[in-house]
Amino acid sequence: MNLAPRQTKSGDVRGDHKVVASLVPHNARVLDIGSADGELLDLLVRERQVDGRGIELSQEGVNRCVARGLSVIQGDADQDLADYPDQAFDVVILSQTLQATREPKKVVSELLRIGNQVVISIPNFAHWRNRAQLLFRGRMPVTKYLPYEWYDTPNIHFCSLRDFVELCRELDANVEKAIALSGRGNKIPVNAPWWVWNIVAEQAVFLLKR
């Protein structure tokens, strides 16, 4: 399950996908968790020539992936990562999915176990729009990029960018790179301290190593 908004124009590569792809070495063995209909994995196979695998929760997504020639299984990040051996992949990618897992900490530690490098993208719950909705309207935030009401959201474990960095510290994971993105997935081209990003970035991509 990939909870990012679908791209609007067909043929365009989603901004966050471009950023994720730029972090993946050519010819790497890659596991993409939350493959959706395989856009990112397809991009990686085409442009980075990776040996790619995917896990996707929805059956329709899996079927679309396999029908386009990708190696994808139906599964779920909370349960199925345990089946993979240590360091099975050069890069493991979890894109816009961590907030929907039941045990995010366990998931991240499994990712670090099976992947040499881990690329995680997450929405930033501490973005100023969310803060403003909570502060001024007293309502749980609903935005263009997080369109769910509190009662129907699959996103059960939101965090801020700072929370996530803190989790990485707890897990002894090194944050090798962190890239702040706008809601559309464009890079925010400013050098700013963490607390600024934690307000202005709608999402971020992290490259972790144990």
Added chain:
Amino acid sequence: MSADTSRPATPEDLKASEAVSPSSKLARFPAEEPLELDAGVRLGPWQIAYETYGELNAEKSNAVIVCHALTGDQYVASTNPVTGKPGWWSQMVGPGKPIDTNHYFVICSNVLGGCLGTTGPASINPETGQAYGLALPVITIRDMVRAQARLVDHLGIDTLFAVIGGSMGGMQVLQWAASYPERVFSAVPIAAAARHTSQNIAFHEVGRQAIMADPNWCGGSYLQQGQRPTKGLAVARMAAHVTYMSDESLHQKFGRNLQDRENVTFGFDADFQIESYLRHQGMTFVDRFDANSYLYVTRAMDYFDLAHQFGGSLANAFKGTKTRFCVMSFTSDWLFPTSESRRVVKALNAAAANVSFVEIESDRGHDSFLLDVPEMFQTISGFITGAAHARGLPAPGEEA
């Protein structure tokens, strides 16, 4: 099978039968080239009947083996000479079909223990000149695959581009990938399992007992006695056929509808459509299948437990494999349920294998793999095209 059954089968009858002289292609192996069986016996002389479709390319890199299920045969995409019916998977295999014979060289052989030309219980036992009957050693899925590998050798092919099959055919696919990993570029086990469950064995035992309870079975030597255990074999087929369908599909197709009558007859005729349907299935089956073959082939499935061959660990069966897998199951298949396919996928992941897994929504039970299920066709097309790219083969839609 269509020999006159009122008298004992003569050696001439046997020789003329499809079991011994099939209408299809045939590879014969003399006694000096026996087949080593799991039962610890060398079988020879022996023969394997097969059909091919499409052309083998110059590099011999486009060969696909299709493995058939329990009562299938080599006529995957051509007319069965016994029934006159079109190939059992002609929706899947053929020009422009998901397994496109314009691009791939498709081989399908009758399984060892079968009755359409590969050595089986209706073949002639060289020691007696009579049909083997129960003198044939018990066959396993691995033996079937060994026989196919010998055929592939005989055809001068080193690596298979794909091995594909459903149900028992899927068991053979898994065995191929485990026994000859370097010879299988991609593998598609459909509606299959890496072992037969207790429930699977139970249903097969019911079928076998039905055959053996028929007095015309004659302890397995019915051909010599000029008999045919048609009643027992028909009952076996009826029981098995129920397991191939889902409750829902039976309900939709037949419900409680009556057969050509307004009311129940207060008797034991086929009042219900489902009864009439099953009786028809049983009766037509006996015209095309040998009862002893049914015993042998069901036994082979019962004995199948791939993990057992590898020290109890299914992951070990696929250790270091480079084969690309596409595992497929159907939601309403309770005979080979999705949980069994998932077991295979788990083991493949543990072996860090390249695996796709798709569970296809279908209400038609185990038989779904033989039916018109567009999502299955799309998935197989997509998987094969992806594998063709990885293999450097031109895929359908591309110029050779």
